[in-house]
Amino acid sequence: MTVWDRPEQPTRPVPLDRERIVAAAVALADEGGLEAVSLRKVAARLNAGPMRLYGYISTKEELFDLMVDEVQAEILPEEQSDDWREALSALAHRTRRTALRHEWLADLLGRRPSLGPNGLAVTEATLAPLEGLADIDTVMRAVETVSAYFTGAIRREITNLRAERATGLSKHDWQRASGPHVTRMLATGRFPALAKAVHDGTDVDAETSFATGLEWVLDAVAVRLTRAGDRDHDDSGEPAA
Known part of the structure:
Protein backbone atom coordinates (compact mmCIF):
# COMPACT_ATOMS: atom_id res chain seq x y z
CA MET A 1 0.00 0.00 0.00
CA ALA A 73 7.76 14.92 46.73
CA GLU A 74 11.38 13.69 46.75
CA ILE A 75 12.02 15.54 50.03
CA LEU A 76 9.22 13.89 51.96
CA PRO A 77 10.50 11.09 54.21
CA GLU A 78 9.06 7.63 53.82
CA GLU A 79 8.49 7.49 57.57
CA GLN A 80 8.02 10.47 59.85
CA SER A 81 10.28 10.52 62.90
CA ASP A 82 8.82 11.69 66.21
CA ASP A 83 12.23 13.03 67.25
CA TRP A 84 12.34 16.67 66.14
CA ARG A 85 16.11 16.73 65.68
CA GLU A 86 16.17 13.56 63.61
CA ALA A 87 13.21 14.80 61.55
CA LEU A 88 14.72 18.20 60.75
CA SER A 89 18.10 16.67 59.99
CA ALA A 90 16.53 14.15 57.60
CA LEU A 91 14.54 16.86 55.82
CA ALA A 92 17.65 19.04 55.44
CA HIS A 93 19.70 16.20 53.98
CA ARG A 94 16.87 15.12 51.69
CA THR A 95 16.50 18.72 50.48
CA ARG A 96 20.22 18.82 49.68
CA ARG A 97 20.13 15.54 47.78
CA THR A 98 17.05 16.69 45.84
CA ALA A 99 18.77 19.95 44.92
CA LEU A 100 21.82 18.05 43.70
CA ARG A 101 19.53 16.05 41.40
CA HIS A 102 17.65 19.19 40.31
CA GLU A 103 20.18 22.02 40.61
CA TRP A 104 17.64 24.65 39.54
CA LEU A 105 15.82 24.04 42.83
CA ALA A 106 18.62 25.94 44.61
CA ASP A 107 17.52 29.09 42.74
CA LEU A 108 13.96 28.76 44.05
CA LEU A 109 14.61 27.71 47.66
CA GLY A 110 13.69 30.30 50.26
CA ARG A 111 10.97 31.95 48.21
CA ARG A 112 7.40 32.33 49.41
CA PRO A 113 6.00 29.14 50.95
CA SER A 114 4.90 26.43 48.53
CA LEU A 115 1.16 25.91 48.77
CA GLY A 116 0.99 22.78 46.64
CA PRO A 117 0.19 19.41 48.19
CA ASN A 118 3.81 18.30 48.45
CA GLY A 119 4.96 21.67 49.76
CA LEU A 120 2.30 21.65 52.46
CA ALA A 121 3.25 18.07 53.34
CA VAL A 122 6.91 19.07 53.74
CA THR A 123 5.87 21.95 56.01
CA GLU A 124 3.71 19.60 58.07
CA ALA A 125 6.57 17.10 58.35
CA THR A 126 8.80 19.93 59.54
CA LEU A 127 6.45 21.33 62.17
CA ALA A 128 4.80 18.19 63.52
CA PRO A 129 7.81 16.82 65.49
CA LEU A 130 8.23 20.19 67.22
CA GLU A 131 4.63 20.45 68.37
CA GLY A 132 4.36 20.86 72.12
CA LEU A 133 8.07 21.46 72.72
CA ALA A 134 7.68 25.23 72.99
CA ASP A 135 5.33 28.07 72.08
CA ILE A 136 4.50 28.37 68.39
CA ASP A 137 6.62 31.49 67.86
CA THR A 138 9.72 29.73 69.18
CA VAL A 139 8.94 26.71 67.00
CA MET A 140 8.58 28.92 63.92
CA ARG A 141 11.89 30.68 64.62
CA ALA A 142 13.55 27.29 65.07
CA VAL A 143 12.26 26.07 61.73
CA GLU A 144 13.25 29.32 60.01
CA THR A 145 16.77 29.10 61.44
CA VAL A 146 17.34 25.54 60.26
CA SER A 147 15.83 26.36 56.85
CA ALA A 148 18.02 29.46 56.49
CA TYR A 149 21.11 27.36 57.17
CA PHE A 150 20.46 24.56 54.71
CA THR A 151 19.13 26.92 52.03
CA GLY A 152 22.32 28.99 52.16
CA ALA A 153 24.57 25.93 52.32
CA ILE A 154 22.83 24.27 49.38
CA ARG A 155 22.99 27.42 47.27
CA ARG A 156 26.71 27.80 47.98
CA GLU A 157 27.39 24.18 47.04
CA ILE A 158 25.41 24.42 43.79
CA THR A 159 27.11 27.73 42.93
CA ASN A 160 30.50 26.08 43.36
CA LEU A 161 29.47 23.12 41.20
CA ARG A 162 28.37 25.50 38.46
CA ALA A 163 31.65 27.40 38.71
CA GLU A 164 33.60 24.16 38.34
CA ARG A 165 31.71 23.31 35.17
CA ALA A 166 32.03 26.83 33.78
CA THR A 167 35.79 27.05 34.38
CA GLY A 168 36.66 23.38 33.94
CA LEU A 169 38.52 23.56 37.27
CA SER A 170 37.67 21.34 40.20
CA LYS A 171 37.98 22.72 43.71
CA HIS A 172 41.46 21.27 44.07
CA ASP A 173 42.49 22.43 40.57
CA TRP A 174 41.38 25.95 41.47
CA GLN A 175 43.27 25.81 44.78
CA ARG A 176 46.45 24.72 43.01
CA ALA A 177 46.08 27.42 40.37
CA SER A 178 45.46 30.09 43.03
CA GLY A 179 48.17 28.76 45.35
CA PRO A 180 51.07 31.03 44.30
CA HIS A 181 48.96 34.18 44.65
CA VAL A 182 47.59 33.14 48.04
CA THR A 183 51.07 32.22 49.26
CA ARG A 184 52.43 35.65 48.28
CA MET A 185 49.54 37.45 49.99
CA LEU A 186 49.85 35.44 53.20
CA ALA A 187 53.59 36.07 53.26
CA THR A 188 52.93 39.79 53.72
CA GLY A 189 51.76 39.12 57.28
CA ARG A 190 48.60 41.17 56.74
CA PHE A 191 46.26 38.18 57.11
CA PRO A 192 47.37 36.13 60.14
CA ALA A 193 43.96 34.60 60.90
CA LEU A 194 43.53 33.57 57.27
CA ALA A 195 47.06 32.16 57.19
CA LYS A 196 46.30 29.95 60.18
CA ALA A 197 43.10 28.72 58.54
CA VAL A 198 44.91 27.92 55.28
CA HIS A 199 47.87 26.18 56.89
CA ASP A 200 46.20 24.43 59.84
CA GLY A 201 42.58 23.98 58.80
CA THR A 202 41.21 20.63 57.65
CA ASP A 203 39.81 20.53 54.14
CA VAL A 204 36.51 18.61 54.13
CA ASP A 205 34.11 17.66 51.37
CA ALA A 206 30.79 19.42 50.82
CA GLU A 207 28.69 16.71 52.44
CA THR A 208 30.78 16.69 55.61
CA SER A 209 30.72 20.47 55.80
CA PHE A 210 26.94 20.48 55.36
CA ALA A 211 26.39 17.81 58.02
CA THR A 212 28.68 19.49 60.54
CA GLY A 213 27.11 22.92 60.12
CA LEU A 214 23.65 21.42 60.40
CA GLU A 215 24.54 19.69 63.68
CA TRP A 216 25.81 22.97 65.11
CA VAL A 217 22.62 24.77 64.12
CA LEU A 218 20.50 22.00 65.64
CA ASP A 219 22.57 22.23 68.84
CA ALA A 220 21.72 25.93 69.11
CA VAL A 221 18.05 25.31 68.32
CA ALA A 222 17.91 22.62 71.02
CA VAL A 223 19.10 25.13 73.63
CA ARG A 224 16.40 27.62 72.63
CA LEU A 225 13.67 25.00 72.63
CA THR A 226 14.72 23.81 76.08
CA ARG A 227 14.71 27.36 77.45
CA ALA A 228 11.30 28.09 75.95
CA GLY A 229 9.91 24.82 77.27
CA ASP A 230 11.25 25.53 80.75
CA ARG A 231 9.79 29.04 80.63
CA ASP A 232 6.38 27.72 79.64
CA HIS A 233 6.59 25.19 82.47
CA ASP A 234 7.48 27.90 85.01
CA ASP A 235 4.72 30.23 83.80
CA SER A 236 1.97 27.62 83.90
CA GLY A 237 3.12 25.34 86.66
CA GLU A 238 2.50 22.49 84.26
CA PRO A 239 4.57 20.97 81.47
CA ALA A 240 4.14 22.71 78.14
CA ALA A 241 1.22 21.25 76.18
Missing part, protein backbone atom coordinates in the same frame (compact mmCIF):
# COMPACT_ATOMS: atom_id res chain seq x y z
CA THR A 2 1.45 3.35 -1.01
CA VAL A 3 1.34 6.46 1.08
CA TRP A 4 -1.46 7.77 -1.12
CA ASP A 5 -3.53 4.69 -0.51
CA ARG A 6 -3.00 4.70 3.27
CA PRO A 7 -5.95 6.18 5.15
CA GLU A 8 -5.29 9.52 6.91
CA GLN A 9 -5.01 9.36 10.70
CA PRO A 10 -7.84 11.16 12.44
CA THR A 11 -6.75 14.60 13.54
CA ARG A 12 -6.86 15.13 17.24
CA PRO A 13 -5.18 17.67 19.52
CA VAL A 14 -2.14 16.63 21.53
CA PRO A 15 -3.45 15.45 24.91
CA LEU A 16 -2.34 17.78 27.66
CA ASP A 17 -2.71 17.93 31.41
CA ARG A 18 -0.91 19.75 34.17
CA GLU A 19 1.11 16.68 35.12
CA ARG A 20 2.58 16.34 31.62
CA ILE A 21 3.32 20.06 31.44
CA VAL A 22 5.15 20.08 34.76
CA ALA A 23 7.09 16.92 33.91
CA ALA A 24 8.27 18.53 30.67
CA ALA A 25 9.27 21.72 32.49
CA VAL A 26 11.24 19.78 35.11
CA ALA A 27 13.03 17.85 32.37
CA LEU A 28 13.99 21.08 30.60
CA ALA A 29 15.24 22.62 33.85
CA ASP A 30 17.25 19.50 34.69
CA GLU A 31 18.91 19.75 31.28
CA GLY A 32 19.58 23.49 31.10
CA GLY A 33 18.54 25.29 34.27
CA LEU A 34 15.63 27.65 34.80
CA GLU A 35 16.72 29.76 31.82
CA ALA A 36 15.83 26.77 29.63
CA VAL A 37 12.22 26.88 30.81
CA SER A 38 9.54 28.92 29.11
CA LEU A 39 5.96 28.19 28.18
CA ARG A 40 7.01 28.21 24.53
CA LYS A 41 9.79 25.65 25.12
CA VAL A 42 7.56 23.46 27.26
CA ALA A 43 4.90 23.53 24.55
CA ALA A 44 7.50 22.57 21.95
CA ARG A 45 8.65 19.66 24.14
CA LEU A 46 5.05 18.45 24.18
CA ASN A 47 4.45 19.12 20.46
CA ALA A 48 1.68 21.52 21.35
CA GLY A 49 0.96 25.15 20.58
CA PRO A 50 2.07 27.61 23.30
CA MET A 51 -1.41 29.08 23.63
CA ARG A 52 -2.76 25.71 24.75
CA LEU A 53 -0.63 25.89 27.90
CA TYR A 54 -2.37 29.04 29.02
CA GLY A 55 -5.46 26.97 29.67
CA TYR A 56 -3.49 25.29 32.44
CA ILE A 57 -0.89 27.87 33.55
CA SER A 58 -1.11 31.66 33.40
CA THR A 59 2.51 32.68 34.03
CA LYS A 60 6.01 31.26 34.22
CA GLU A 61 5.99 31.95 37.96
CA GLU A 62 3.03 29.61 38.32
CA LEU A 63 4.99 27.03 36.36
CA PHE A 64 7.95 27.42 38.72
CA ASP A 65 5.63 26.94 41.70
CA LEU A 66 4.35 23.72 40.19
CA MET A 67 7.88 22.52 39.43
CA VAL A 68 9.02 23.13 43.00
CA ASP A 69 6.01 21.29 44.37
CA GLU A 70 6.67 18.39 42.02
CA VAL A 71 10.23 17.78 43.23
CA GLN A 72 9.29 18.38 46.87
Whole structure:
Protein backbone atom coordinates (compact mmCIF):
# COMPACT_ATOMS: atom_id res chain seq x y z
CA MET A 1 0.00 0.00 0.00
CA THR A 2 1.45 3.35 -1.01
CA VAL A 3 1.34 6.46 1.08
CA TRP A 4 -1.46 7.77 -1.12
CA ASP A 5 -3.53 4.69 -0.51
CA ARG A 6 -3.00 4.70 3.27
CA PRO A 7 -5.95 6.18 5.15
CA GLU A 8 -5.29 9.52 6.91
CA GLN A 9 -5.01 9.36 10.70
CA PRO A 10 -7.84 11.16 12.44
CA THR A 11 -6.75 14.60 13.54
CA ARG A 12 -6.86 15.13 17.24
CA PRO A 13 -5.18 17.67 19.52
CA VAL A 14 -2.14 16.63 21.53
CA PRO A 15 -3.45 15.45 24.91
CA LEU A 16 -2.34 17.78 27.66
CA ASP A 17 -2.71 17.93 31.41
CA ARG A 18 -0.91 19.75 34.17
CA GLU A 19 1.11 16.68 35.12
CA ARG A 20 2.58 16.34 31.62
CA ILE A 21 3.32 20.06 31.44
CA VAL A 22 5.15 20.08 34.76
CA ALA A 23 7.09 16.92 33.91
CA ALA A 24 8.27 18.53 30.67
CA ALA A 25 9.27 21.72 32.49
CA VAL A 26 11.24 19.78 35.11
CA ALA A 27 13.03 17.85 32.37
CA LEU A 28 13.99 21.08 30.60
CA ALA A 29 15.24 22.62 33.85
CA ASP A 30 17.25 19.50 34.69
CA GLU A 31 18.91 19.75 31.28
CA GLY A 32 19.58 23.49 31.10
CA GLY A 33 18.54 25.29 34.27
CA LEU A 34 15.63 27.65 34.80
CA GLU A 35 16.72 29.76 31.82
CA ALA A 36 15.83 26.77 29.63
CA VAL A 37 12.22 26.88 30.81
CA SER A 38 9.54 28.92 29.11
CA LEU A 39 5.96 28.19 28.18
CA ARG A 40 7.01 28.21 24.53
CA LYS A 41 9.79 25.65 25.12
CA VAL A 42 7.56 23.46 27.26
CA ALA A 43 4.90 23.53 24.55
CA ALA A 44 7.50 22.57 21.95
CA ARG A 45 8.65 19.66 24.14
CA LEU A 46 5.05 18.45 24.18
CA ASN A 47 4.45 19.12 20.46
CA ALA A 48 1.68 21.52 21.35
CA GLY A 49 0.96 25.15 20.58
CA PRO A 50 2.07 27.61 23.30
CA MET A 51 -1.41 29.08 23.63
CA ARG A 52 -2.76 25.71 24.75
CA LEU A 53 -0.63 25.89 27.90
CA TYR A 54 -2.37 29.04 29.02
CA GLY A 55 -5.46 26.97 29.67
CA TYR A 56 -3.49 25.29 32.44
CA ILE A 57 -0.89 27.87 33.55
CA SER A 58 -1.11 31.66 33.40
CA THR A 59 2.51 32.68 34.03
CA LYS A 60 6.01 31.26 34.22
CA GLU A 61 5.99 31.95 37.96
CA GLU A 62 3.03 29.61 38.32
CA LEU A 63 4.99 27.03 36.36
CA PHE A 64 7.95 27.42 38.72
CA ASP A 65 5.63 26.94 41.70
CA LEU A 66 4.35 23.72 40.19
CA MET A 67 7.88 22.52 39.43
CA VAL A 68 9.02 23.13 43.00
CA ASP A 69 6.01 21.29 44.37
CA GLU A 70 6.67 18.39 42.02
CA VAL A 71 10.23 17.78 43.23
CA GLN A 72 9.29 18.38 46.87
CA ALA A 73 7.76 14.92 46.73
CA GLU A 74 11.38 13.69 46.75
CA ILE A 75 12.02 15.54 50.03
CA LEU A 76 9.22 13.89 51.96
CA PRO A 77 10.50 11.09 54.21
CA GLU A 78 9.06 7.63 53.82
CA GLU A 79 8.49 7.49 57.57
CA GLN A 80 8.02 10.47 59.85
CA SER A 81 10.28 10.52 62.90
CA ASP A 82 8.82 11.69 66.21
CA ASP A 83 12.23 13.03 67.25
CA TRP A 84 12.34 16.67 66.14
CA ARG A 85 16.11 16.73 65.68
CA GLU A 86 16.17 13.56 63.61
CA ALA A 87 13.21 14.80 61.55
CA LEU A 88 14.72 18.20 60.75
CA SER A 89 18.10 16.67 59.99
CA ALA A 90 16.53 14.15 57.60
CA LEU A 91 14.54 16.86 55.82
CA ALA A 92 17.65 19.04 55.44
CA HIS A 93 19.70 16.20 53.98
CA ARG A 94 16.87 15.12 51.69
CA THR A 95 16.50 18.72 50.48
CA ARG A 96 20.22 18.82 49.68
CA ARG A 97 20.13 15.54 47.78
CA THR A 98 17.05 16.69 45.84
CA ALA A 99 18.77 19.95 44.92
CA LEU A 100 21.82 18.05 43.70
CA ARG A 101 19.53 16.05 41.40
CA HIS A 102 17.65 19.19 40.31
CA GLU A 103 20.18 22.02 40.61
CA TRP A 104 17.64 24.65 39.54
CA LEU A 105 15.82 24.04 42.83
CA ALA A 106 18.62 25.94 44.61
CA ASP A 107 17.52 29.09 42.74
CA LEU A 108 13.96 28.76 44.05
CA LEU A 109 14.61 27.71 47.66
CA GLY A 110 13.69 30.30 50.26
CA ARG A 111 10.97 31.95 48.21
CA ARG A 112 7.40 32.33 49.41
CA PRO A 113 6.00 29.14 50.95
CA SER A 114 4.90 26.43 48.53
CA LEU A 115 1.16 25.91 48.77
CA GLY A 116 0.99 22.78 46.64
CA PRO A 117 0.19 19.41 48.19
CA ASN A 118 3.81 18.30 48.45
CA GLY A 119 4.96 21.67 49.76
CA LEU A 120 2.30 21.65 52.46
CA ALA A 121 3.25 18.07 53.34
CA VAL A 122 6.91 19.07 53.74
CA THR A 123 5.87 21.95 56.01
CA GLU A 124 3.71 19.60 58.07
CA ALA A 125 6.57 17.10 58.35
CA THR A 126 8.80 19.93 59.54
CA LEU A 127 6.45 21.33 62.17
CA ALA A 128 4.80 18.19 63.52
CA PRO A 129 7.81 16.82 65.49
CA LEU A 130 8.23 20.19 67.22
CA GLU A 131 4.63 20.45 68.37
CA GLY A 132 4.36 20.86 72.12
CA LEU A 133 8.07 21.46 72.72
CA ALA A 134 7.68 25.23 72.99
CA ASP A 135 5.33 28.07 72.08
CA ILE A 136 4.50 28.37 68.39
CA ASP A 137 6.62 31.49 67.86
CA THR A 138 9.72 29.73 69.18
CA VAL A 139 8.94 26.71 67.00
CA MET A 140 8.58 28.92 63.92
CA ARG A 141 11.89 30.68 64.62
CA ALA A 142 13.55 27.29 65.07
CA VAL A 143 12.26 26.07 61.73
CA GLU A 144 13.25 29.32 60.01
CA THR A 145 16.77 29.10 61.44
CA VAL A 146 17.34 25.54 60.26
CA SER A 147 15.83 26.36 56.85
CA ALA A 148 18.02 29.46 56.49
CA TYR A 149 21.11 27.36 57.17
CA PHE A 150 20.46 24.56 54.71
CA THR A 151 19.13 26.92 52.03
CA GLY A 152 22.32 28.99 52.16
CA ALA A 153 24.57 25.93 52.32
CA ILE A 154 22.83 24.27 49.38
CA ARG A 155 22.99 27.42 47.27
CA ARG A 156 26.71 27.80 47.98
CA GLU A 157 27.39 24.18 47.04
CA ILE A 158 25.41 24.42 43.79
CA THR A 159 27.11 27.73 42.93
CA ASN A 160 30.50 26.08 43.36
CA LEU A 161 29.47 23.12 41.20
CA ARG A 162 28.37 25.50 38.46
CA ALA A 163 31.65 27.40 38.71
CA GLU A 164 33.60 24.16 38.34
CA ARG A 165 31.71 23.31 35.17
CA ALA A 166 32.03 26.83 33.78
CA THR A 167 35.79 27.05 34.38
CA GLY A 168 36.66 23.38 33.94
CA LEU A 169 38.52 23.56 37.27
CA SER A 170 37.67 21.34 40.20
CA LYS A 171 37.98 22.72 43.71
CA HIS A 172 41.46 21.27 44.07
CA ASP A 173 42.49 22.43 40.57
CA TRP A 174 41.38 25.95 41.47
CA GLN A 175 43.27 25.81 44.78
CA ARG A 176 46.45 24.72 43.01
CA ALA A 177 46.08 27.42 40.37
CA SER A 178 45.46 30.09 43.03
CA GLY A 179 48.17 28.76 45.35
CA PRO A 180 51.07 31.03 44.30
CA HIS A 181 48.96 34.18 44.65
CA VAL A 182 47.59 33.14 48.04
CA THR A 183 51.07 32.22 49.26
CA ARG A 184 52.43 35.65 48.28
CA MET A 185 49.54 37.45 49.99
CA LEU A 186 49.85 35.44 53.20
CA ALA A 187 53.59 36.07 53.26
CA THR A 188 52.93 39.79 53.72
CA GLY A 189 51.76 39.12 57.28
CA ARG A 190 48.60 41.17 56.74
CA PHE A 191 46.26 38.18 57.11
CA PRO A 192 47.37 36.13 60.14
CA ALA A 193 43.96 34.60 60.90
CA LEU A 194 43.53 33.57 57.27
CA ALA A 195 47.06 32.16 57.19
CA LYS A 196 46.30 29.95 60.18
CA ALA A 197 43.10 28.72 58.54
CA VAL A 198 44.91 27.92 55.28
CA HIS A 199 47.87 26.18 56.89
CA ASP A 200 46.20 24.43 59.84
CA GLY A 201 42.58 23.98 58.80
CA THR A 202 41.21 20.63 57.65
CA ASP A 203 39.81 20.53 54.14
CA VAL A 204 36.51 18.61 54.13
CA ASP A 205 34.11 17.66 51.37
CA ALA A 206 30.79 19.42 50.82
CA GLU A 207 28.69 16.71 52.44
CA THR A 208 30.78 16.69 55.61
CA SER A 209 30.72 20.47 55.80
CA PHE A 210 26.94 20.48 55.36
CA ALA A 211 26.39 17.81 58.02
CA THR A 212 28.68 19.49 60.54
CA GLY A 213 27.11 22.92 60.12
CA LEU A 214 23.65 21.42 60.40
CA GLU A 215 24.54 19.69 63.68
CA TRP A 216 25.81 22.97 65.11
CA VAL A 217 22.62 24.77 64.12
CA LEU A 218 20.50 22.00 65.64
CA ASP A 219 22.57 22.23 68.84
CA ALA A 220 21.72 25.93 69.11
CA VAL A 221 18.05 25.31 68.32
CA ALA A 222 17.91 22.62 71.02
CA VAL A 223 19.10 25.13 73.63
CA ARG A 224 16.40 27.62 72.63
CA LEU A 225 13.67 25.00 72.63
CA THR A 226 14.72 23.81 76.08
CA ARG A 227 14.71 27.36 77.45
CA ALA A 228 11.30 28.09 75.95
CA GLY A 229 9.91 24.82 77.27
CA ASP A 230 11.25 25.53 80.75
CA ARG A 231 9.79 29.04 80.63
CA ASP A 232 6.38 27.72 79.64
CA HIS A 233 6.59 25.19 82.47
CA ASP A 234 7.48 27.90 85.01
CA ASP A 235 4.72 30.23 83.80
CA SER A 236 1.97 27.62 83.90
CA GLY A 237 3.12 25.34 86.66
CA GLU A 238 2.50 22.49 84.26
CA PRO A 239 4.57 20.97 81.47
CA ALA A 240 4.14 22.71 78.14
CA ALA A 241 1.22 21.25 76.18
